Amino acid sequence: MSLDIQYRPHHYEDVVGQQGTVRILREICRTNKGFQQSYLFAGSHGSGKTTTARIFAKSLLCESPVEGQACDGCDSCIRFKAGTLPNYIEVDAATHSGKADMKKIVDSLSFATFSGNRTIYVMDEAHQLSRDALDALLKPMEDPIRGSEDKQLVCIFCTTEPEKMRATILSRCAPAFVIRKPAVQDIVDRLKYVADQEEITTEDPALVALVEATRSHMRDALKALGSLSTIGGATWDNVVSYLGLGNQDLYFDVIDSIGVDLPKVIDSADEIMSTTSPTSFYNTLLEIIMVAHRVHCQLTGIPSYMPTDRVHTSAQSQSTFLVNIAQKVADRVSKPSKNMVLCDLAVLHHMKAGTLPSYVPTTQQSTPSQVRPNTSPSNNSSPGIHETADASVNIGEKDGVFAPMRATKGFLPDVASQPDLIENGHLSRDAFFLLLRQRTDEIKNSKSSLPKAVDRP
Numbered sequence: 001m002s003l004d005i006q007y008r009p010h011h012y013e014d015v016v017g018q019q020g021t022v023r024i025l026r027e028i029c030r031t032n033k034g035f036q037q038s039y040l041f042a043g044s045h046g047s048g049k050t051t052t053a054r055i056f057a058k059s060l061l062c063e064s065p066v067e068g069q070a071c072d073g074c075d076s077c078i079r080f081k082a083g084t085l086p087n088y089i090e091v092d093a094a095t096h097s098g099k100a101d102m103k104k105i106v107d108s109l110s111f112a113t114f115s116g117n118r119t120i121y122v123m124d125e126a127h128q129l130s131r132d133a134l135d136a137l138l139k140p141m142e143d144p145i146r147g148s149e150d151k152q153l154v155c156i157f158c159t160t161e162p163e164k165m166r167a168t169i170l171s172r173c174a175p176a177f178v179i180r181k182p183a184v185q186d187i188v189d190r191l192k193y194v195a196d197q198e199e200i201t202t203e204d205p206a207l208v209a210l211v212e213a214t215r216s217h218m219r220d221a222l223k224a225l226g227s228l229s230t231i232g233g234a235t236w237d238n239v240v241s242y243l244g245l246g247n248q249d250l251y252f253d254v255i256d257s258i259g260v261d262l263p264k265v266i267d268s269a270d271e272i273m274s275t276t277s278p279t280s281f282y283n284t285l286l287e288i289i290m291v292a293h294r295v296h297c298q299l300t301g302i303p304s305y306m307p308t309d310r311v312h313t314s315a316q317s318q319s320t321f322l323v324n325i326a327q328k329v330a331d332r333v334s335k336p337s338k339n340m341v342l343c344d345l346a347v348l349h350h351m352k353a354g355t356l357p358s359y360v361p362t363t364q365q366s367t368p369s370q371v372r373p374n375t376s377p378s379n380n381s382s383p384g385i386h387e388t389a390d391a392s393v394n395i396g397e398k399d400g401v402f403a404p405m406r407a408t409k410g411f412l413p414d415v416a417s418q419p420d421l422i423e424n425g426h427l428s429r430d431a432f433f434l435l436l437r438q439r440t441d442e443i444k445n446s447k448s449s450l451p452k453a454v455d456r457p
C-alpha cells in the first residue's frame, strides 16, 4: 500500500494544520449546536478538504462519538472504515456531474436500509455539478423521501473553486470552511513521523526541499517519500535527483542571457528540454521568474532548493523585464512544442535587446504569391501579418497562437528566398524557429564578431 493511502488521516489529530476548523467541527458533533444539513469545504488542490470532510462525516455517523470524534468501535465506524456503510456516499462530481448520475444516487436512498439516522454525501469537486443534478440532490433534502422522514440527509460539498458554486448551495452552507494548505514545517514534521514509522532515512533540508517542490501537497509529498524510500531515502541528493531540481542553474542561464546572449538562451533551454517537457519547462521557468520577481520587489520567499545568489543576480539583471518574461511564459498555449518555447524565448531576447521592430499591419490577406522582395506594406489589420525588411510576409499563425512580431532586420535569413516555409501566406512558429536556428548556428560557428542583434548592449 502506498504511503499516502496508508497514512491518510482517519482522526482529527492526524489532520495537519487545520486546528481552527477541526475545533469547530468537533464542537458541532459534540454539542449538535450549529449543525446544518449542508457544509462547504473550500481549499486548493491537496489542502486536505476531502480528508477533513471524511473524518467529519464519520464522526456525524458514529453511534457514540467521543469528544466530537468517531469512536472507531461502533458498527457504523467499523463499516465506514471498511467502505461498506450504505448511508455514506462519496461522489466525484468531476465525473458524475449530470442529472442522471445524481438521480441514480438519490434514488438508491429509497431502497437502502439505514443503520443510523443520517445519510451523508460528500461531493468532491462540487462546483462541477450541473444545475439539474443539484436540483435532484436538493429535493430529498427539503422534501424527505416517504418512509425516511426521521432520517437526515447531510451534504458536504468540497471544492477548489467556491466562486463557481451555485447560489442555492452557498446560501445553505454559509459560512464555508476554508481549508488552507499546511505550513511547510507542519508537513515536514508529518513526513518525519511517517519516515520514522517506516524506517526511511531522511535529512531535514531534503524534506524541506521536498515539501517546497511539491507545493505543500501532502499526498504528493507522501508519494514522493514512498518512491524515495526505494532508492535509499529522502537524502538531499536523492530529492534533487528525483524531483529534477538539479538543473536550476540552466534555468538561471536562460533568464540571465535573455537580451544578452541568444545562443546561450537557446542552448540552455535546449539542454533543459532534452530531459523535460516544454510544459514542465514553462512551469518551472515561471516559478523561478516569480521568485526572482519577489526578490526584486524586496519580498522574501526563496525556496531552499534554489541557488540564492543566482536568484538575486537574476532579480538584478532582468529587473522589471522579469514581468515581461513571466507574462510571455504565462500566456503560453496549452500544449507548447519545443520550438514554440524556443521561439518565445527568442522573441523575448529581441524585445529586451531592442532588436524587435514593431510590426506594420497590411491590408491584404497575403498568399504565397505575394511573398516577394521589395513589396511595400499595405494596410490590412489582420492579426499576425507583418512586414520584413525585404519582403511582405505573414509571421504568425492564423489562430493567433503565435504572438505578433516581425522578422528581425538583418538577423534572420532572407525569408522570401525560402517560400516553401510559407503556407497560405503565413510563416509558422516552427518555420520561424527553423530560420532562427539556422541563423543562430551560423553565428555560433562563425569566428567573426556577432551581428548587432546578439551583441551585448
Ligand SMILES: [Zn+2]
Pocket (backbone or CB within 6 Å): 061, 062, 063, 064, 065, 070, 071, 072, 073, 074, 075, 076, 077
Ligand atoms: Zn463510532
